[in-house]
Amino acid sequence: GRDLLGCAQTGTGKTAAFALPILHRLHAAPVDKARRGAVKARVLVLSPTRELATQIAESFATYGTHLPISGTVIYGGVGQGKQVRDLQRGVDVIIATPGRLIDLMEQGHVDLSGVQTFVLDEADRMLDMGFINPIRRIEKAMSKDRQTLLFSATMPK
Secondary structure, three states, rough: OOEEEOOOOOOOOOOHHHHHHHHHHHHHHHOOOOOOOOOOOOOOOOOOOOOHHHHHHHHHHHHHOOOOOOOOEEEEOOOOOHHHHHHHEEEOEEEOOOHHHHHHHHHHOOOOOOOOEEEEEOOHHHOOOOOOHHHHHHOOOOOOOOOEEEOOOOOOO
């Protein structure tokens, strides 16, 4: 449950290193069914590119095949209709690129107040690409009481 910085070469299983414990935690602490309305996202994974976001979403779907955990992947360059419908229905896990996530936040489609686990995948790359201000903006929309995980394949000294 503490904050973590993980660094390992590409192909060593970083996604599994955060996805499997997250799925276990979500499964062990089911959503309160007495609460009305859509499920609030409990996990946010930020990725620098839509290709990586898609890969992460596929990993979550594969690892959580037999679990009652829902998720969506959010990125730009495509219509937002399906992404908005997923968010309105309620998801446990959001995997997103910062730009589209902020767009949907500004439109009122995203509520990050229930996020308990915040993952920055390829954190150094996202910072190198100039995402520091969007990340800060997204982070402010979440509860302060959360776990933050930073992962990278190429963390400079």
